[in-house]
Structure formats: C-alpha cells, structure tokens
Amino acid sequence: MNLLNVQQLREATPGCQSGLVHFNHAGASLPSQATLDAIIGQLQREARDGPMEAGEQGAVLMEKARHAAAQLLNAPTASIAFANSGSTAWSMAFQALGPWQRGDRILVGRHEWGGNLASMQLAVQAGARVEVIPCDATGAVCPVALDSMIDASVKLIDLTWLPANGGLINPAEAIGAVARRHGIPYFIDAGQAVGQVPVDVQALQCDVLKSAGRKHLRGPRGTALLYVRPGFLQRLNPAQRDVFSAPWSPQGFDLRDDARRFETSEVSFALLAGLGNALQEMNNVGIERVWENVAQTSARIREALREIPGASLHDLGTLQSGLIAFNLAGWDAFELKRQLGLKHINIGANGVAYTPLDMQARGLASVARISVSPLNNDHDVEWLLAALRDLRA
Template sequence: MSFDLERLRAETPGVSARIHLNNAGAGLMPAPVLDAMIGYLRREAEIGGYEAAAENAARLDGVYDSVASLIGASRDEIALTENATVAWQMAFYALPFRPGDRILTARAEYAANYVAFLQVAKRTGVKIEVIPDDADGVLDPQALERMIDDRVRLIAITWVPTNGGLVNPAAAVGRIARAHGIPYLLDACQAIGQMPVDVRSLGCDMLSATGRKFLRGPRGTGFLYVRRELMHQLEPPMIDHFGAPWVALDRYELRPDARRFETWENNYAARLGLGVAIDYAHAIGIEVIMERCLSLASQLRDALAGISGVKIHDLGSRPAAIVTFTVSGFEADAVKAFLAAAAINVSTSKPSSTLLDATARALPSVVRASPHYYNSEAEILRLAAMVHSLVHGT
C-alpha cells in the first residue's frame, strides 16, 4: 500500500464530518477495521458466540503474529488484554518487591502507573525515585546510570507521555537496564502506531500498549510483551484456568507463553479489529506514518507559535505528534469546547494525569491536539485559524 492521502481519507468515515485531531485519545478506525468487527459481530448473532470464535479461529490466532511483527517480538511473548492499563498492571504486579527496593521512573510518568508505584510502596516499603531530566526536559540516561545500585528492582518509564510531544530515550534506558540486569517496563501507549517499535532494539523486558490511539484500532484492546527469559520467572498477580490450567486436584500449571497473563473471556470482535488495524498500519509503513505524523505536528506547532497569546508546552528537540498548548485568557476546556463547536476534535490534559511533570513546570490544564497521517494540511491550518479567531475575537 503506497501513501495515498485521498484513498486513506476515503477509507476513514469519520473525516467526512469532523476534523479529528484527538488521535492520542482515540484514532478514527479505518473502514477495514470497522467492517471486520461488524462482520464478526454479525456472525455471533447468526450462529452463536462460541461458534463464531471457532469459525474464525485462524484469524483470531493470527492477531498474535500481527502484534509480534509490529514490535519485533515472538508470538509466544505476546498477551492480548482488554486495555493497556491491564497489560501494564499484569506485568508490574507480577514482579516481587521487598522493603528497601527502588523503582526508578520518569518525571513525565502517567498517573495510572504512578499510583501503582505508590500502592506497592505502601504495601512493601519500596522507594520510588524519579530520574532527572536534561536541559531539554528529556530523561537523562547519564543521570539514570548514576542512580543504579543493587537495590534497583525496576526501571519503568513512559516513552511518550500523555501531556505533550516529549519522546524519552527508551533505547538508551534499555541499554542501561540490560547492562545491569534490571527489569525494564516500558509504557508505549502513545508511541505504538506513530513510530517504529522494536523491543530487541529498545532492550525492554516488558512493554504495554493500546490499540485505540495511533494504531487506529477499537477501544477496549491492548497488549503486553514480556521477554521470554523473564516471563518464565513471573507468576501473574491474578490467574484463571486459561492462563493457568487446572491439571490436578491440588495443582495448576502456568502456560509456557505470555498468555499466562490473559484470562479466558475476551471481546473477540475487538481483538479481530486490533489485528486488522495493525495489518493496515503495516501496509502503509510505520516509517512512512512516523514521518507524516512528525511533519503535520511540526506544521501545527509553527502555525500556533505565530499566534499571540498561544504558548506551546512540548519538550524535546524532535517531539512526537502530540501538540500541547494554552491560550492566554481561556481555560483549556473552553478552547476545546470552542473547537468542538467548529467540528474540530481535540482533547485536554489535566495536571493530575502527569502530576510530577505538571508540578515541576507549573502546568495548568493544556489543550492537546494530536494529528495523524490521514489528517490533511488544510485541517491543520483550520485548527490554527480557529485558535487565532478565538484569541482575536474574529
């Protein structure tokens, strides 16, 4: 599949009615994803849920291959989950922690992850420590190296945070973690689908991601990667008879693959849609997608920077396709509502979602616009024009 913007937009029903710049929240599903899910649900209605699953067994099983290919893993290292938070939690809570252990994380860590750190600290006495940033506001690998000692039990960071275009040096962190034999958990929710992801190059032991954002899959989908060598040392925090078959009256056996982190029941239509979304992205080309996303985000930052009263809050020298900004005199929610009235979808990011970073930078709620490859340059300029009209009352 070559990059044909007109055709890609024709295959995206949502662009006909709105300008969708909330792909960091949930991307618009392309028609093949929608068709696959509706077709599957129709079969469930026609012949029964179990029967539809049996009929589509090969396609459903192929989703593991699609995910593995997307991130450079093996299929036995992949678990499919109902969302990225569950994926992350299944990995994190499977790790053993003791009093005195240290968890190292990023300043821009996501709230769902950080409250889990706090809970484990409350339960076990572990210490949570934040890796310093460099002058550009990016996690500093040299500072991380200086923090390493034999009490570090886990390094867990968010690659691309929810509140801006910052891209943390995930691979550099991986090299340090691997050199010291420290488990490394990477939250790739905002990276997956907008940039290449290769778990071997990243050096992560565990990676969690969602299907609903830049992958353009359905909501209620996610996946977990666990490196095979570590996986065999971990027992999931919760199990059922799928992840741990009951083999004797007094004994269960964990599955030998990452599906030990799954449970028996799931949304098969959504799972199938996730696989189609991944295959759709593969057909376009992840490198092509990344360059297109970066180009549109850069164009948007340039356009907004030229409007008096607008401040952009993204960090790093080459930020990703998440553009955060504030408009002087207007709350973020008011800007969002103004744009929604003009059929432009954006989101807001509140300080509570990244409390460490928001506190350090005194950030208020910010407007978050996240373009994707199917957006047009005209849509980018339309958003900027509407912000300009809000500021100047025209």
C-alpha cells in the first residue's frame, strides 16, 4: 500500500494554510478547495442561468455523488439517499419502520447517540421498550449477550458503531451476524465511521446505515448519506412524501422502489455537488490508506497523553478509532476546548447528552475530544501536545 501524501492533501485544503491546527474532524472536518469550488460553481450556474434551469446540471452532479457514495460503501447506487443531516436520515428510516406497538423491544448499545434515543421516544410513547445490550470486558457491545436477548418481540437492533465520546469501535459485523441469523432489522449509525474506517455494507449485513457529510468525509454541512438495503426497502413506509418520493400516476401516488423514497424534490444541488466532490476525493485517496494514517497518528497522541501528568484517557475497546477522549486535571473539558481555541487549536468537548447511557454508566460529566484526520501532520501533533503540557503546568 502506498503511503498517504499528507502534504498534498494539506496543500489542497485552505484551512491548513491559515495557521489553524484542527483536531475536531469528528465534529466537522476541513473541506478541500475543489469541494468549495464545486459548491460555488453550482451556485454560480444558478445565479447565471436561473436556479430552476441550473437544476438539470445539479441533478447530474447529485447522481455522481450517489455513485461515489455507493462505491465507498460497496452498495448498489439505488440504495443510497441523501438528507440534510445524519440525524434526519436516521429518524426518517426509524419512523418508517413503524407503526410501533406496546411490547415491541428496541435493543441498543450503551453508546447510542443521543439524537437516536430522542427519536425512539415516539416508539416508547406507543408502548415500545428501549433496552441496552450489555458490554464485554473491554466496554464494547457484546454480541453473545445480544444473542441471549433475542425473542419474537425484538423489532430493531440499533448500533452506534463509533461513539461520539471516544475511540471505541464496536463489533458491527458480529452484531450484524446475530441480526441476520434471527431476521431482525439492523440499523447502524456510522456518523463517525464513514470516511475514517473502511465501510462495507455487505459485510456489515445492515439494513440501514447513515452518516453525516461534514465529518470525516470532509463534505459541507447540511449533507448526509442514508443506505437502505434493497431487500429491506419495502418494509419502510416514510411519513414524509412529495411528488418526487411518491410520483403521481393515473393509479395514484406510489413510493419509489429505491432509496430515493426518502428524498424530496427540494434539495441543495450546490451542497450535494460539494459532497460529491468530497466523496470522490475519498475514493481516489483510498479509505484503507486514510484509516492506516489515522490509526498511526491517534496511537501516537494517546501514547503522548499518557506521559502528561494529570491527563486521563477515557477510550474503551481494544481496536480504537481516531477519536481520543480525555480529561486534564484542573480543567473543565469545555473550558479546555475554549483555551486551546484561543491558541488556534480546535478540539471537541462532549457532555452527557451526546451519549447519555454510556456517560452516565461511567460517571462522566464531560470529556475533551481530539479527533484525527490525514490532514494532521507532525507539526499539528507537536503543537497540540505542547499546548496541553503548557496548560497543565
């Protein structure tokens, strides 16, 4: 495998030329100039030719984005839909799985994203129960424990693959094997996975998978991907419909027979043009090379943090992602983030609401979060570590 050309990526990214040290890629990463150009180019076409008239070229760019997303996920093109956020995409699919009834059970990992749990309240109000799958000794969701929980009342297994509050990588393939063996719908929140680790929906055996465009894909805010397994599509009955998702015919309004039944006629072609460029850049670079680089850089940072007095790591699992959860003695996580920001160093900070079940189970009120990208070079790493040592001192 050829080494990733980090310098070439940085030279193509305006944010890397400004003196900024960006370690908040799990919140939103830095787009390339080509991604910005794709967005601006579509906006200029709309201004020059008319917004509706420029939609023809916008639709072409949208389909290019769909093909690029399908390539990245090893999915059929027809199984990809776009949304304006990962939370919207997941919520639409979840609601379409209903109607929920009293006694239905929803099994989730302890690290479930708070937004997904909020969406589940509609099912809870109808009488469904949300139950937590036990963790193994490393803190990861346990497939064996999941298998023992299965009965006829389980209507959904949902997994947040890479939680927002640290470096855990849950065993998504093993969870998928349990779901398929029992014929239970399986949703994956891959918001922190897509663009960071290889994602193969065939190997995962998931029915639904979602991810945001703004994170590790380096796409624009206001974009997201939704994958729906073709054989599962007919089980989903979206509540939101229009003349695009349910086209008119003399026989009535029938839902599309592909994932576009989750889209509407009103979209931002400019943002999707940018997302398409970001997706194609990821395919060109190669997700395996990206993951190799992220794993090496994050391991280096974790090792260095262990040497800083007062620094405590909070990452679970054995194989860990490029999200590094930690706290620094004497510092509130959000104040630490603010102080580093004053030094032009961006990190994240998570409270309980992001991953409430896990944070409460571990007694954590907040964590600071470093998230790594191939854009981060040796200078970034040393600048970050020096700033943390200085603040601790």
